[in-house]
Amino acid sequence: MRRRGTAVLAAAVLALAAGCDATGAESGGTLRILASSELADLRPVLAAARKDIGVTVKLDYTGTIDGVQQVVDGTAERAHDAIWFSSNRYLALQPGARAALGPSVKTMASPVVLGLRASVAHGLGWDRTRPTWAAIAAAAGAKRFTYGMTNPVSSNSGFSALVGVTAALADTGAALDTAAVDRVAPKLRGFFAAQRLTSGSSGWLSDTYAADPGRVDGLVNYESVLLTLNASGKLPEPLTLVYPSDGVVTADYPLTLLSSAPRNASDTFRRLTAYLLRPAVQRKIMDATHRRPVVPGVRPSAGFGPEPPELPFPARRQAADALIDAYFNRLRRPSRTVYVLDVSGSMEGSRLASLKSALTALTGADTSLSGRFQRFHDREEVTLLPFSDKPGPPATYVVPERNPGAELARIRNYAGGLRARGGTAIYDSLERAFAVVGEQAAREPDRLTSIVLMSDGESNAGADAGDFRAWYGTRPAALRGVPVFPILFGESATGEMNDLATLTRGRTFDARTQSLSSVFREIRGYQ
Amino acid sequence: MRRTFSIVLAGALIVGVVIAIVQGRGSSGGTVTVRGVIGSEKQAFFDDPAVRRVLARHGLKVEVDPAGSREIATSVDLGKYDFAFPSSSPAADKIRQRRQAGRYTPFSSPMVVATFQPIAELLEKAGVVKRSPVWTFDVARYLDLVARNVRWDGLRGNTAYPVRKNILVSTTDPRSSNSAAMYLAIASYVANGDAVVRNPAEERKVLPALSRLFLDQGYTDNSSEGPFADYLALGMGKTPLVCAYEAQFVDAAVRGRLKPGMVLMYPSPTVLSKHTLIPLDGRGDRVGRLLSTDAELQRLAARHGFRTADPAQFAAVARERRVPVAPDLIDVVDTPSYDTLEHLLTGVAKAYG
Numbered sequence: 001m002r003r004r005g006t007a008v009l010a011a012a013v014l015a016l017a018a019g020c021d022a023t024g025a026e027s028g029g030t031l032r033i034l035a036s037s038e039l040a041d042l043r044p045v046l047a048a049a050r051k052d053i054g055v056t057v058k059l060d061y062t063g064t065i066d067g068v069q070q071v072v073d074g075t076a077e078r079a080h081d082a083i084w085f086s087s088n089r090y091l092a093l094q095p096g097a098r099a100a101l102g103p104s105v106k107t108m109a110s111p112v113v114l115g116l117r118a119s120v121a122h123g124l125g126w127d128r129t130r131p132t133w134a135a136i137a138a139a140a141g142a143k144r145f146t147y148g149m150t151n152p153v154s155s156n157s158g159f160s161a162l163v164g165v166t167a168a169l170a171d172t173g174a175a176l177d178t179a180a181v182d183r184v185a186p187k188l189r190g191f192f193a194a195q196r197l198t199s200g201s202s203g204w205l206s207d208t209y210a211a212d213p214g215r216v217d218g219l220v221n222y223e224s225v226l227l228t229l230n231a232s233g234k235l236p237e238p239l240t241l242v243y244p245s246d247g248v249v250t251a252d253y254p255l256t257l258l259s260s261a262p263r264n265a266s267d268t269f270r271r272l273t274a275y276l277l278r279p280a281v282q283r284k285i286m287d288a289t290h291r292r293p294v295v296p297g298v299r300p301s302a303g304f305g306p307e308p309p310e311l312p313f314p315a316r317r318q319a320a321d322a323l324i325d326a327y328f329n330r331l332r333r334p335s336r337t338v339y340v341l342d343v344s345g346s347m348e349g350s351r352l353a354s355l356k357s358a359l360t361a362l363t364g365a366d367t368s369l370s371g372r373f374q375r376f377h378d379r380e381e382v383t384l385l386p387f388s389d390k391p392g393p394p395a396t397y398v399v400p401e402r403n404p405g406a407e408l409a410r411i412r413n414y415a416g417g418l419r420a421r422g423g424t425a426i427y428d429s430l431e432r433a434f435a436v437v438g439e440q441a442a443r444e445p446d447r448l449t450s451i452v453l454m455s456d457g458e459s460n461a462g463a464d465a466g467d468f469r470a471w472y473g474t475r476p477a478a479l480r481g482v483p484v485f486p487i488l489f490g491e492s493a494t495g496e497m498n499d500l501a502t503l504t505r506g507r508t509f510d511a512r513t514q515s516l517s518s519v520f521r522e523i524r525g526y527q
Numbered sequence: 528m529r530r531t532f533s534i535v536l537a538g539a540l541i542v543g544v545v546i547a548i549v550q551g552r553g554s555s556g557g558t559v560t561v562r563g564v565i566g567s568e569k570q571a572f573f574d575d576p577a578v579r580r581v582l583a584r585h586g587l588k589v590e591v592d593p594a595g596s597r598e599i600a601t602s603v604d605l606g607k608y609d610f611a612f613p614s615s616s617p618a619a620d621k622i623r624q625r626r627q628a629g630r631y632t633p634f635s636s637p638m639v640v641a642t643f644q645p646i647a648e649l650l651e652k653a654g655v656v657k658r659s660p661v662w663t664f665d666v667a668r669y670l671d672l673v674a675r676n677v678r679w680d681g682l683r684g685n686t687a688y689p690v691r692k693n694i695l696v697s698t699t700d701p702r703s704s705n706s707a708a709m710y711l712a713i714a715s716y717v718a719n720g721d722a723v724v725r726n727p728a729e730e731r732k733v734l735p736a737l738s739r740l741f742l743d744q745g746y747t748d749n750s751s752e753g754p755f756a757d758y759l760a761l762g763m764g765k766t767p768l769v770c771a772y773e774a775q776f777v778d779a780a781v782r783g784r785l786k787p788g789m790v791l792m793y794p795s796p797t798v799l800s801k802h803t804l805i806p807l808d809g810r811g812d813r814v815g816r817l818l819s820t821d822a823e824l825q826r827l828a829a830r831h832g833f834r835t836a837d838p839a840q841f842a843a844v845a846r847e848r849r850v851p852v853a854p855d856l857i858d859v860v861d862t863p864s865y866d867t868l869e870h871l872l873t874g875v876a877k878a879y880g
Contacts, residue, residue: 098703098749101749104750109761173676173692174745175743293760294760296779309692310765312746315742315879316742316879
């Protein structure tokens with residue numbers, strides 16, 4: 001009995017000591033980090049950090065421009081101590097951003113390169129000699145290969161590729177300025193003509209390619225993502241990594257303390273970053289994620305190509321923004337975007353109101369940074385197809401390159417006039433949407449096409465899921481290449497919506513845990 | 528027996544915890560906690576357990592917050608601190624305009640350009656670099672290359688680094704970082720016809736050439752750790768030439784982080800980054816005095832790559848680690864005054880738009 005008493009006393013003392021430690025910040029501590037979504041692959045490393053140094057890391061994920069927006073408007077600091085994006089370069093160009101950022105430590109590196117199916121790379125001779133970006137752009141313009149790339153405002157890999165190819169084509173030897181963007185626009189249009197697949201995240205792009213490698217000849221993505229794909233054993237033919245000889249833009253994953261963070265967070269930050277730079281941890285990161293180590297003692301694995309030269313990233317915000325604007329409004333293949341929108345009786349009230357405001361935000365009404373780049377772009381063809389008991393008449397708008405404001409206002413007016421009544425004929429309406437896409441594509445085939453389906457409940461009129469699947473199976477291959485992005489909202493039939501996303505190689509988005517507006521913005525990355 | 532042992536263990540734990548708690552409270556145990564705001568290059572020095580032990584022997588526990596030297600000079604609330612320890616004498620001068628105080632200059636470090644053997648040899652052929660007795664980097668010839676937009680692949684006989692990029696030294700962001708300001712001080716001296724820039728007319732004359740040195744690089748990192756870490760880890764592809772403190776290079780050598788073929792070059796001319804401690808009260812003064820006079824602390828500073836009052840300490844570290852440092856710095860010029868440097872930095876910042 002007495003012995004147990006002593007043991008309990010000793011345990012209590014130890015607990016007390018541990019408690020002191022936590023407040024003295026010698027161990028323990030939690031760091032709340034706003035992070036790029038691709039950092040989800042570090043979970044095992046962070047779990048080990050918790051075990052080894054007692055630091056708990058809570059990651060919340062965000063896209064590129066949304067993350068920048070949150071730092072700049074101050075929402076990031078409300079719930080986070082630090083940010084961990086693939087790169088801070090675009091963020092640092094924003095007014096006020098530098099003041100919001102504290103100490104920063106680069107944790108790993110991965111250049112953005114082109115991965116092409118081995119046979120295609122061989123046919124182009126790029127497995128033997130490294131092409132310049134100009135040669136790559138010329139081959140793309142001549143349709144000698146096709147590729148997928150992420151959306152530059154949603155994902156850093158797409159943005160890095162856009163900056164890299166433009167800087168290389170401008171060939172000034174120095175950082176890009178606004179005039180250079182205009183000068184190389186024709187060549188860039190050639191490069192982007194071969195882009196057949198877009199995505200809001202590097203991970204989804206990689207998964208989609210793995211699921212159907214016949215869809216494009218390759219991907220522009222992080223070296224780490226391409227090496228991971230090759231190592232997965234899922235590809236019938238490996239990707240050859242093509243490192244452009246004139247250079248790349250590299251993600252360097254700076255873990256950055258926010259200057260608003262409390263003092264104990266800055267101690268935790270220092271211990272976590274010191275831990276991440278330990279040679280053993282760097283090796284573990286390299287083995288798990290195929291990203292390059294950033295400490296000298298760790299020998300890079302054989303899978304990495306030789307160190308490519310780094311292309312300069314713009315020093316001026318105007319140059320970066322002009323490039324993004326040019327990409328969406330002039331350079332990329334324009335999109336064809338169809339919204340199938342549930343306006344049945346259950347949408348009455350706040351649901352319809354949030355649908356209207358989500359649509360309105362995309363017509364240029366949202367003047368934030370993300371709003372500016374996520375609006376309906378010049379040249380984009382937008383079709384709104386409201387439905388209840390049956391599909392309503394589709395309303396199609398093409399945003400002109402000059403003075404887009406008037407057409408955007410028409411979309412806004414239309415959205416404002418939506419009324420809720422009646423039942424829910426999801427599958428009839430979806431079939432109608434595919435028919436509309438078919439007619440539009442017959443007139444003008446060269447558009448990146450996708451369908452958004454927003455419904456707050458189960459289908460209770462017209463065709464059911466089985467009928468749709470049978471009908472879909474008889475469609476021509478071109479139509480079956482159009483992804484559907486169902487939004488889970490209200491009392492959505494989650495299973496059916498997931499099946500639909502799988503069938504059409506789209507993905508679902510959840511508007512039950514976040515606002516419909518943020519989901520609509522997130523989907524912009526996939527359109 | 529076992530029972531006795533556990534009682535003793537528990538007793539020892541209690542005593543230990545009590546001691547820890549008392550020590551944690553700071554001054555009550557005879558230890559004084561001193562708070563300083565420092566240029567981030569000295570963070571590793573103050574974090575060094577050996578440094579903390581020596582300070583503790585003198586009854587001091589020093590807690591530091593890193594900040595940019597310009598911020599320390601202008602925007603940091605000095606009321607929270609016992610001393611300020613920026614990395615340059617212009618910043619220190621500025622603080623002394625705000626606060627009447629003494630100054631200590633316990634250590635210094637010249638600006639250097641770090642590179643790789645093939646690059647050094649290329650630039651030697653181009654007449655920009657000489658190698659006797661240490662590698663020197665001719666800033667006037669370099670500025671001439673920049674003015675003519677010479678690219679790496681435009682250098683004759685270049686097979687070692689045939690890259691389309693302009694020849695440019697990588698730096699930090701001049702708007703936030705002291706090392707970039709020191710680099711600007713060097714370039715301004717040369718661009719001004721080998722004379723320290725002293726008046727607005729001279730500022731206007733040199734600004735266009737200086738702005739290009741930064742803007743043509745594109746995005747630059749905020750802190751001096753950034754580009755030098757790239758140099759160490761990612762190598763020649765990303766960072767063929769990087770402006771750094773000599774201390775960073777020597778420190779990397781001491782920690783075994785240099786790879787074969789990494790080359791240290793001294794710009795001609797160069798400037799000294801004088802790490803200047805401004806005591807803001809008596810506690811801060813004790814730290815300043817100790818850092819300047821305590822042989823053990825000076826020795827530890829030398830191990831972090833800094834030059835101290837006793838040149839033998841730095842020389843010993845360099846010899847032991849086989850870093851080919853310049854034992855005597857000859858071609859060192861003065862930095863412009865705080866206000867002139869500030870005007871130049873503001874001028875460059877404007878060019879960023």
